[in-house]
Amino acid sequence: MNYKMIRYTLGLILRFEAIFLCVPIVTGLIYREWQGLSAFVAVAGLCLSLGFFISYKKPENMKLYARDGFVIVSLSWILLSLMGALPFVLCGAIPNYIDALFETVSGFTTTGSSIIPSDVLEALDHCVLIWRSFTHWVGGMGVLVFVMAILPLSGAQNMHIMRAESPGPEVSKLVPRVRRTAIILYIIYFVMTLILFFLLLFDGSIDSGAKHTMGVFDAACTAFGTAGTGGFGIKGDSIASYSPYVQIICTVFMLLFSINFNSYYLILRSKLRDAFNSEVRVFLVIVAVAITAISVNIYLTEIEGAATVGEALRHAAFSVASLISTSGFATLDFNLWPDFSKLILVMIMFIGACAGSTGGGIKVSRIIILVKGMIRELGDLINPRRVKKITIDKKPVGSEVVRSVNAYLVTFVLIFAGSVLLLSFDPYVYTSPMPGGEVDGGKLLTNFTAVTACINNIGPGLDMVGPAANFAFFSPFSKIVLIFDMLAGRLELFPMLLLFAPTTWKRKQ
Amino acid sequence: MKIIIVGCGQVGTTLAAQLNAEGNDITVIDTSGEKIKAITNKIDVMGVVGNGASHLTQQEAGVKGADLLIAVTDSDELNLLCCVIAKKAGNCHTIARVRDHAYNNEASYLKDELGLAMVINPELATAEEIARVLRFPSALSIETFSKGRVELIKFKLPEDSPIIGKSVKEVIGLYKYDVLFCTAERGDDVYITKGDFVFEAKDVISMIAPPRRAAAFFKKINFSTSSVKDAIIVGGGEITHYLCSICEGDGISLKVIDDNPEVCNRFAEDFPKATVILGDTGEQETLLEEGIHDTDAFVALTGSDEENIILSLFARTQFDGKVVTKINRLDFDEVLQHLELDTVVYPKNITSNIILRYVRSMKTKAGSNMETLYTIIPGRVEACEFRISEGSPVIGKPLSQLRLKSDVLIAAIMRGRSVITPRGNDTIQAGDSVILVSGAMGLTGITDAIEK
Numbered sequence: 001m002n003y004k005m006i007r008y009t010l011g012l013i014l015r016f017e018a019i020f021l022c023v024p025i026v027t028g029l030i031y032r033e034w035q036g037l038s039a040f041v042a043v044a045g046l047c048l049s050l051g052f053f054i055s056y057k058k059p060e061n062m063k064l065y066a067r068d069g070f071v072i073v074s075l076s077w078i079l080l081s082l083m084g085a086l087p088f089v090l091c092g093a094i095p096n097y098i099d100a101l102f103e104t105v106s107g108f109t110t111t112g113s114s115i116i117p118s119d120v121l122e123a124l125d126h127c128v129l130i131w132r133s134f135t136h137w138v139g140g141m142g143v144l145v146f147v148m149a150i151l152p153l154s155g156a157q158n159m160h161i162m163r164a165e166s167p168g169p170e171v172s173k174l175v176p177r178v179r180r181t182a183i184i185l186y187i188i189y190f191v192m193t194l195i196l197f198f199l200l201l202f203d204g205s206i207d208s209g210a211k212h213t214m215g216v217f218d219a220a221c222t223a224f225g226t227a228g229t230g231g232f233g234i235k236g237d238s239i240a241s242y243s244p245y246v247q248i249i250c251t252v253f254m255l256l257f258s259i260n261f262n263s264y265y266l267i268l269r270s271k272l273r274d275a276f277n278s279e280v281r282v283f284l285v286i287v288a289v290a291i292t293a294i295s296v297n298i299y300l301t302e303i304e305g306a307a308t309v310g311e312a313l314r315h316a317a318f319s320v321a322s323l324i325s326t327s328g329f330a331t332l333d334f335n336l337w338p339d340f341s342k343l344i345l346v347m348i349m350f351i352g353a354c355a356g357s358t359g360g361g362i363k364v365s366r367i368i369i370l371v372k373g374m375i376r377e378l379g380d381l382i383n384p385r386r387v388k389k390i391t392i393d394k395k396p397v398g399s400e401v402v403r404s405v406n407a408y409l410v411t412f413v414l415i416f417a418g419s420v421l422l423l424s425f426d427p428y429v430y431t432s433p434m435p436g437g438e439v440d441g442g443k444l445l446t447n448f449t450a451v452t453a454c455i456n457n458i459g460p461g462l463d464m465v466g467p468a469a470n471f472a473f474f475s476p477f478s479k480i481v482l483i484f485d486m487l488a489g490r491l492e493l494f495p496m497l498l499l500f501a502p503t504t505w506k507r508k509q
Numbered sequence: 510m511k512i513i514i515v516g517c518g519q520v521g522t523t524l525a526a527q528l529n530a531e532g533n534d535i536t537v538i539d540t541s542g543e544k545i546k547a548i549t550n551k552i553d554v555m556g557v558v559g560n561g562a563s564h565l566t567q568q569e570a571g572v573k574g575a576d577l578l579i580a581v582t583d584s585d586e587l588n589l590l591c592c593v594i595a596k597k598a599g600n601c602h603t604i605a606r607v608r609d610h611a612y613n614n615e616a617s618y619l620k621d622e623l624g625l626a627m628v629i630n631p632e633l634a635t636a637e638e639i640a641r642v643l644r645f646p647s648a649l650s651i652e653t654f655s656k657g658r659v660e661l662i663k664f665k666l667p668e669d670s671p672i673i674g675k676s677v678k679e680v681i682g683l684y685k686y687d688v689l690f691c692t693a694e695r696g697d698d699v700y701i702t703k704g705d706f707v708f709e710a711k712d713v714i715s716m717i718a719p720p721r722r723a724a725a726f727f728k729k730i731n732f733s734t735s736s737v738k739d740a741i742i743v744g745g746g747e748i749t750h751y752l753c754s755i756c757e758g759d760g761i762s763l764k765v766i767d768d769n770p771e772v773c774n775r776f777a778e779d780f781p782k783a784t785v786i787l788g789d790t791g792e793q794e795t796l797l798e799e800g801i802h803d804t805d806a807f808v809a810l811t812g813s814d815e816e817n818i819i820l821s822l823f824a825r826t827q828f829d830g831k832v833v834t835k836i837n838r839l840d841f842d843e844v845l846q847h848l849e850l851d852t853v854v855y856p857k858n859i860t861s862n863i864i865l866r867y868v869r870s871m872k873t874k875a876g877s878n879m880e881t882l883y884t885i886i887p888g889r890v891e892a893c894e895f896r897i898s899e900g901s902p903v904i905g906k907p908l909s910q911l912r913l914k915s916d917v918l919i920a921a922i923m924r925g926r927s928v929i930t931p932r933g934n935d936t937i938q939a940g941d942s943v944i945l946v947s948g949a950m951g952l953t954g955i956t957d958a959i960e961k
Contacts (some may be wrong), residue, residue, distance in 0.1 A: 066550070159549065176511075176534040176555040398542060 001507060002068050004059035006075065009144075011055020013076045016147055017083055018048040023134045024087070027217075028127035036125040039090035047083055067504060069160025073144055074495040077487055080143060081105045084135060093128045098476045105483045107135030108143075109490035110358060112231025112328040112459030113450075113482070115472040122236055126217060129234045133221040136230025139490065140257070140358035141189045142166060149182035164495050167355055167363060170401060174265050188264050189227065189358075196253045197223040200246060208243030222246075226253050229359040231328030231459040238330040238467060244314060247331050251314075251321045255287065258325035258353030277393050279354050283324075283364045290320045290348055294341045301338050316341075324348040326360040328459020328467075335433060335466030342462060346449065349456050360457030360489055362412065369397060369405045411493050416451055419485050423447040426478045433469055450474070454482045455489040510534070510872060511575045513601075515561030515591045516582035517544040519839055520606070520631075523861045524579060526552050528868060536570045562590040564598055572599035577626075577871065579864060581606045592625050602626040602871065604864055610747060627867055631860040636751035638859060639833055642852050643740060643761060643806055646831035647732040649713065649852050652883040654894045655923050655942055661691075661717050661883055661892055664732070668710040672730055678704040684729050687930035688718040689920050691946040692890050697843075699889055701916065701948065715885050717892070717920040717944060719928045737761060737805035737831055743790045743820055744811035745772040748835065748856070752808070753780045764799060766790055791816065793823065806831035814838055821850055858884070869893070872953045879953065880942060892920065892946045895955050899939045903955055909933035916948030917958040 021044035028037030064072070081104045088100035099115045106113045116124070138146065142165040148158050158178040163171045173181045200219035212235060214222070221234045233239060239247055259280055266275035295316035298306045306312035315332045322329045323345050334345060352361010372390045380386060389396040430443045442463045449461025450471065460467040474482070488496040498504050510533045514521050517539040525548060529535050535554040538561040539545050545556035559566030561580065572578065578595040580588035585607045592603035604627045605619075612619065616628045641651040645662075652661040666673060672680050677690055690702040694713040700706060708714070718726065724734045738761065742749050745767035756763055757780060764784040765776050773787045788795040790811060801807060807824040809817035814836050821834040832851040836842070839857055866882035881894040897904065903911060908919060908931055922929040923942040929935055937943060945958055952958060 158553065173549075173555045176536055176553070178553050 001505065002061060002064060005062055005064060006068060006072050008055045008059050009072050010075060010079055011051045012147055012151065013080060013143065014047045014051030014083065016143065017080055018044045018051065020134065020138055021047065024127040024131040027130045031126040033125040033127050036091040036127040039087045040127060042090060043083065043086045064160055066160045070164045070495040070498045071504060073161060073164040074491055074499050076144060077108065077491060081108055084108065087131060088128065091125065091128060093124055098479055102471065102479045102483055103132065104135060105486050107132050107230065107232060108139035109457050109486040110136050110139050110228045110230040110360065111454055111457045111486045113453055114232060114470050117470055117472060118236030130221055132232045133224040136228030136232060137193065137224040140228025140230065141186060145182045146186060148179055149186045165491065167357065167360065167492060172262065174262060184265060185261050188261055192256065193223050193227040196226060199249050203243055203246050206243065206245055208245060210243035211241035214242065214246060222250065226250055226327060227257055227358065229254060229257050229325045229327040229353065233329060240331045247314060247318050250329060251318045254321040254325040254327050258357045258359035259283065260354040260356035262356050279365045279368060282368055283354050286348065286351060287320055287324060290344050291317045293344055294320060297341045298337055303337060305332050319345060320348060323458060324351060325353050326456055326458045330460060330467035333466060333468045335462055335468065346452065349452055349458050352456055366405045366408065368392060369402060370409060373402055408493060415485065415488060415493065416455055419451045419481050420447050422481045423451060423478050426475045428473045428475065430464065433464060433466060450482065451485055454485040457486060457489050510577065511571065513538065513570050513572060513575050513578045515578065515580045517548050518581065518583065520581045520857050520860050522548055523839060523857060524864055525554050527861065527865055529554055538566060538570055562587055562594055564594055567595055567598055572601065575599050575601045577602045577868065579604045585609050585612060589619065589623065593623050596624045604629065604867065606631065606860065608632055608747060610750060629860055629863050631856045632747035633751045634859045634863060635854055635856040636748050636755055638854055639752055639808060640755040640759065642833060643756065643831065644736040644759065645734065646737050646806060647727055647734065654881050654944055658719060658923060659717060659921050659928055659944060660720050660723060661715060662723055663713060663715045666708060666710055666712045666714060670730055672708050673710050674707065676705050676707045677702050684726060687722055688716055688726050689930055691715045691717055691918060691920060692885055694886060699886055701918065739804050740806035740808055741766065741799060741801060741804050742808045742810055744809065745769065745776055746810060746812060749810050753783055757782060766795065766799065801827050804830060808833040810835050818848065822848065825849060825851065869953055890946065890948055892944060893952055894942055894944045897937055897939060897941050897943060897955065901955065903937050904939055905936055907934045907936055912960040913958055914949060914960055918946040920944040920946045
């Protein structure tokens, strides 16, 4: 382990966090929120001085191996969250530190699960709200990828860092140099966010009669949340009280941000055929099927708010886009929908977005490999001597990739089951959010979907953690379990697990 | 510059690392996914798995926008095919490694007809380097600039040398010879030899001078300057073949030992003057019987690095003549420095140096043109020769007024037929060739050597 290099990178991360904190600071200045502002300035100052202190000396040996990359990434995310939670506590928005940490981790990991009740939310300072949403944007593409794009780090071994931070089973470069790849990804990300921001801003010039219209502030927060596929809303009812125009724009962009960013680069290079690879096609098919099934289902069962075909389609499309992209915005409380629709929504929560996007979940490419692996296994039972390779886009998938995807699924299931088990010790009292619902018995569904929502970085689950509710009622221990799940889910499980392996830390005495 | 390298063997990997460090965008192609994975984990390059001669694979690697394609796979034919296709597909410069000596005689034909920028033969280049050392055995290695008018000579100071304990200034004052000391290696440390540097025994010194002045200097400090008269070569590979043809012309009588009858027959046919011995190269007796005590030089050129090292170490214990060891693998070269080997040649380093030189000259900036590039100490010090053309900012200024970077040394100026060992009030003129010794790697023009 290259401890000096880890320390140095962590210092750099702190300095960058100070830069990120400038966004709420500027917001605070504009809205003259002195109390919030002072909290953010204090934390930014702390990050900056601490960052300079521990990364003052550049280590001589900048060589990193795969293991160092994993450790750097997971420690950076933990440190980023620990510091990012401080302003919430200091300015009094979230008095409890564990709650603040939950909120920050939920932000950086683009989960969007909140512990802030909806009535409190709308009363919060602008600078606090924008910091919540901005953490989504930073976390979406990855913090270390951002650092890499700005700073010329050691160069060669940065691939290990990028691999540890980027979602998906395999990470490919767009251009020969890691740094330029990172720059291209961030430019695409930034430009798409900017387009979304202006489209949302356009809402102000449409007289839709909706309860809220998008101002600059609302548009910025919503754009950050959508781009990072995060899902923190700034209104108590998420996106529901905005106009249908805003909802449709959000639907489209949530889907766009859950497609592999390499595809956009390929489109720019006018390689359309390569851009629409099988992962993107399968993703779009899943989305189309889910939207059709749910809109028919909620239209036929005459759900309130989905009276016309158009409305049913709009709400179904929004919910599917929101959950498969693992954003977690809501327009209607899907908790109240029929079981068939809810089950489809839970299924797409697990599938998640495409690899190389800002979304979470298991990822479509892994699902493809797993399903093809299953089909191959069936075929091997019929023809035991058959030799067959799994192929994607006519290219064979290496056996290590298949192996790592299988290992990923096993790890995923184990962490998932373990977390649900740990959550079951939580003594909270179950109260059904449904009108006239059961008094008892919903804890399993609540715990199950809470873990689902956290490990897949979605946000809302079902029942007591549905889109209209929040996570505040969990005990601090449960919150820590969920914090771990969010980080593990965002960093693709293994970097977080590696932190707990004693051999990782072994050094010569 | 955008460069595609086909073949991720040792040469391919070394090239990728060096060219990448010099700021080029590298894409590597290899048929083995494992190799691509290994190289992309180590170096910041993009990898493409596939056959480098396939048009589709080359397209995927971006041959259209590429400036140069370097084919260094194991197969000569594949390398040539890669280059031909790249030339058609991307119209880029192409370099192929071609080692079979059947093709070697046709190198210039291949170059012209197939539109290759360069054909390199590592074995031939290695043989040439060994031959230079045999001609002047006191040196560890000799590189030539300007077609041999200036040499870069590396040698090890023996313990009884008269210049030990003296400083560079004293030595130059004492012997009044215009030689320029560049670097000294002492253990693992490297020094740029400034005026007050004091020589110690076992220092490895590199020095730049025209051959005659160098010879005279060596005579003064009790170094032998005569060529070897005869040599024993163990191993009958391609390098040996080229070395035999060079040495025949130089009048060095050779004894080639190999344990393969076919190889021996071939050598006996091709080189009637040489003594060809069929015998077990791994046996001490064979070497003693063939008179290792009475020869001037011993060259270990078998296919196995380990055998070459053992044979050379044995030879060092038997006589105090010249010993040359060929090493293929580039790893662990730091360990080798601690062994008491004499001259060590790395064919792979030689190959990558030649290619690097070409790439640098493609990148040259206005006003200067790189002619030659040598690595004095891998990764730390190199020497390069630039031709200065009209309009270069360095022309006409006294050297003392050029604000050179601290780790750069102007080692020689060649004007017409004369070689000037530069002093403070000399000037550089258009048409001169200038040799720079530099601790900063990757100079592409003389302007890189000047403080901004």
